[in-house]
Amino acid sequence: MTAKSVGNAANNTASGTPDGTVEYAAPALTLGDKLSRAVDHFRNEWQLYVMLAPAVIWCIVFLYKPMYGLQIAFKDYSIFRGVAASPWIGLEHFETLFGNDQFIRAVFNTIKISALNLLFGFPAPIILALMFNEVLHAGYKRFAQTIVYLPHFISTVIIAGIVITAFSPTAGIVNTILGWFGADSIYFLTKPEWFRPIFVGTGIWQEAGFGSIVFLAAIAGVNPSLYESAVVDGASRWQMMWKITIPSILPTIIIMLIIRIGNIMEVSFELIILLYQPATYSTADVVNTFVYRQGLQSGQYDMAAAAGLFNAAVAFVLVVAANSLSRRYSRTSLW
Amino acid sequence: MAMTMNLYSRGDKIFAIATSVLIGMFTAATLYPFIYITAVSFSSGFAASAGKVILTPIDATLAAYKHVLTDPKFWVSYRNTFIYTVGGTLMSLAFIIPGAYALSRPQLYGRRFWNLFIAFTMWFNAGLIPFFLNMRDLGLLDSYFGIMIGFAVNAFNLILLRNFFEAIPSSFQEAARMDGANDFQVLWKVYVPLAKPAIATITLFCIVSRWNGFFWAMVLLQSEEKIPLQVYLRHTIANLSDDQEFTATLLNQPYSVETVTAAIIVCAIIPVLIVYPFIQKYFEKGILLGGVKE
Known part of the structure; x- marks a missing residue:
C-alpha cells in the first residue's frame, strides 16, 4: 500500500515541472505505457469499481434491459417465445392504436388533464412561495410550511381514500355542504364532467406546498442589496415582488416549466387508477391507464408497450422542444 | 429585520396581513381533510353514512378501529x-x-x-x-x-x-x-x-x-399474505361495500364502510406523521442539494 502511494507521488512529481506548470499527457505515449498506466490505475483503484459495480449492474438489469424489451412494441410478442424470438411485425401495433378510439381519447385526455395541471397547478406553488415570502411572523410561517408540505408525503391510496370519502354521495362532506344550500346530492366520482376538476384540485392540494420549496430557495438566493436599494427608493413590498423577486426567480420558474412540459404525458396515473371507473373513462382515461388496462389487466403486452413507447416518444420531443425554445429566448435551459 | 419592519408603509402592512390570511386559509384547507377523515373514523357508522360528520366525531365510538385492528x-x-x-x-x-x-x-x-x-x-x-x-x-x-x-x-x-x-x-x-x-x-x-x-x-x-x-x-404481488398496507387499503376501498360478509355485520355494528375506511387511513398515516418531523428537518436541505444537473 505504501509503495503504491509513493508510486502515485512519483507520478505526480513527474508530471509537474519545476516552475509549477503542469504538463498533461506527455506527447509520445506508447500503447505499452498507456497499458501499464491502466494496470497501475486498476491495481490502485479497483475498489472504486467494486463499489460502482452494484449500482451499474442494477441499472442494466432493471432499467436498461427493459429498454431492450421495448422492441416488443414492433413484434407479435408471445410469452412462450420471449422477446428475442417473437416475430417482427413492424408498425402494426401503432396502426391498430391509431385506429382505436379509446387510445385516441386517452391521448387527448392526457393532454387536457396536463393542460389543466399546467394552467392551475404550475402557478400555485409559485404564488404560495411569493406569499410565504411576505409573511412577517417567522413562527407562523414555519407552522404553515410544516402543514402544507405534509400531503406530499401521504400515499396516493390514502389521498384517493380521502377523496372518495369526502365526495361520496350520501356520506361525503362535499354533498353535506351542498345540502346546506339546498342543492341535490351529486355522485361526483361517476360524473365525467367532475373528474378533471377533482383530479387537478387534489393534485394542487397535495403538491402545491411542497412545490413551493424550490421557489422559496430561489427567493432566498436573491441578492439582498436589490431590496435594500429598493427600500431606499421608497418602493412598496408589492412593487418589490413584481420588480425584483419575480424577475430574479424567473430562471427557476423556466427550469421547472421545462420539467413540467417534459412530464406532460406523465399525469399521475396511479391516482387516476384509484379514482376513475368505467363511467368516467371518457374524461379520465389517460395513456398510462390505457397501457395498464390493456397490458397488465388484459395481457396485450405488445400493443400496450407500443402505446407506452408512443407516450415516451411524445414526452421526449416535448422536453427537447421546450428546452431549445427556452434556450433561444431566455438563455435558461436544462442542458 | 426590526429595522426593515419600521420601513413598512401602511400599504405594505395591509399586503403582509392579506398574504398571512391567504396562507392561513390554504393551510386550513390542507389540514382539513385530515381532520375530517379522523373525525369520520371515530364517528358512529350511522352518523358517517348520513354525512353528519363535519369537524368532530359524532356519536364517538372506537368500533371502526376495533374492526380494523382485529382483522388479521x-x-x-x-x-x-x-x-x-x-x-x-x-x-x-x-x-x-x-x-x-x-x-x-x-x-x-x-x-x-x-x-x-x-x-x-x-x-x-x-x-x-x-x-x-x-x-x-x-x-x-x-x-x-x-x-x-x-x-x-x-x-x-x-x-x-x-x-x-x-x-x-x-x-x-x-x-x-x-x-x-x-x-x-x-x-x-x-x-x-x-x-x-x-x-x-x-x-x-x-x-x-x-x-x-x-x-x-x-x-x-398476487398472494394476499404478501401485500403491503397500501394495497390492503385499496382492496378495502374498492371492495368493502360489495363484501357481503362485511355488510351483513353492519346491521348490528356501529361502524360503516366509511368509518372502517377512515380508520385504516388514520392507521396508515400515523407512521408517516411520526417520521415527518425528521423528514422535515432534512428535506429542505436535501432538495437544495439535489440541484441535480446530469
Whole structure:
C-alpha cells in the first residue's frame, strides 16, 4: 500500500515541472505505457469499481434491459417465445392504436388533464412561495410550511381514500355542504364532467406546498442589496415582488416549466387508477391507464408497450422542444 | 429585520396581513381533510353514512378501529409494509452509498460516462410493460425480494449523494489513503460520517416512498399474505361495500364502510406523521442539494 502511494507521488512529481506548470499527457505515449498506466490505475483503484459495480449492474438489469424489451412494441410478442424470438411485425401495433378510439381519447385526455395541471397547478406553488415570502411572523410561517408540505408525503391510496370519502354521495362532506344550500346530492366520482376538476384540485392540494420549496430557495438566493436599494427608493413590498423577486426567480420558474412540459404525458396515473371507473373513462382515461388496462389487466403486452413507447416518444420531443425554445429566448435551459 | 419592519408603509402592512390570511386559509384547507377523515373514523357508522360528520366525531365510538385492528389481514399487511420499508431502504443504501462515492472520485475512469449512464435513467425509462415483463422473466413476481430489489436504486438519490460527496474536500480522501486506508474504509470511516445529513435525507426519502408505494406492489404481488398496507387499503376501498360478509355485520355494528375506511387511513398515516418531523428537518436541505444537473 505504501509503495503504491509513493508510486502515485512519483507520478505526480513527474508530471509537474519545476516552475509549477503542469504538463498533461506527455506527447509520445506508447500503447505499452498507456497499458501499464491502466494496470497501475486498476491495481490502485479497483475498489472504486467494486463499489460502482452494484449500482451499474442494477441499472442494466432493471432499467436498461427493459429498454431492450421495448422492441416488443414492433413484434407479435408471445410469452412462450420471449422477446428475442417473437416475430417482427413492424408498425402494426401503432396502426391498430391509431385506429382505436379509446387510445385516441386517452391521448387527448392526457393532454387536457396536463393542460389543466399546467394552467392551475404550475402557478400555485409559485404564488404560495411569493406569499410565504411576505409573511412577517417567522413562527407562523414555519407552522404553515410544516402543514402544507405534509400531503406530499401521504400515499396516493390514502389521498384517493380521502377523496372518495369526502365526495361520496350520501356520506361525503362535499354533498353535506351542498345540502346546506339546498342543492341535490351529486355522485361526483361517476360524473365525467367532475373528474378533471377533482383530479387537478387534489393534485394542487397535495403538491402545491411542497412545490413551493424550490421557489422559496430561489427567493432566498436573491441578492439582498436589490431590496435594500429598493427600500431606499421608497418602493412598496408589492412593487418589490413584481420588480425584483419575480424577475430574479424567473430562471427557476423556466427550469421547472421545462420539467413540467417534459412530464406532460406523465399525469399521475396511479391516482387516476384509484379514482376513475368505467363511467368516467371518457374524461379520465389517460395513456398510462390505457397501457395498464390493456397490458397488465388484459395481457396485450405488445400493443400496450407500443402505446407506452408512443407516450415516451411524445414526452421526449416535448422536453427537447421546450428546452431549445427556452434556450433561444431566455438563455435558461436544462442542458 | 426590526429595522426593515419600521420601513413598512401602511400599504405594505395591509399586503403582509392579506398574504398571512391567504396562507392561513390554504393551510386550513390542507389540514382539513385530515381532520375530517379522523373525525369520520371515530364517528358512529350511522352518523358517517348520513354525512353528519363535519369537524368532530359524532356519536364517538372506537368500533371502526376495533374492526380494523382485529382483522388479521390488516396486521399481515402492516407487517409486510415494515418488511418492504426496512429491507428496501437498507438495500437502497447498500447500492447508493458506495455507488455515489465511486462516482464522486475524480480518478474514476470514464466518470463522465458512468454519471450519464445513471442519470439517463431519470430521463428515460422503458415504461410499465417492459419493466413488468422483465420482472416476470427474472422470476420476481409475487416475491418479497422482488419488491425490495426491483426499486433499490433511484438515480435522483444517487446523484444527490454524489453531489454531497463531491463537496467534501478531496484532501480527506487523500490523507486517509496516505495513512493506508483503502477506499472502503475511507468511505465508511470518513465520508459516511461527514455526509450524515445527505444520507439521512435519502434514507427518509426511501422510507417514505417504500411506505407509500402501492402501484407495483399491486401489480407484482398476487398472494394476499404478501401485500403491503397500501394495497390492503385499496382492496378495502374498492371492495368493502360489495363484501357481503362485511355488510351483513353492519346491521348490528356501529361502524360503516366509511368509518372502517377512515380508520385504516388514520392507521396508515400515523407512521408517516411520526417520521415527518425528521423528514422535515432534512428535506429542505436535501432538495437544495439535489440541484441535480446530469
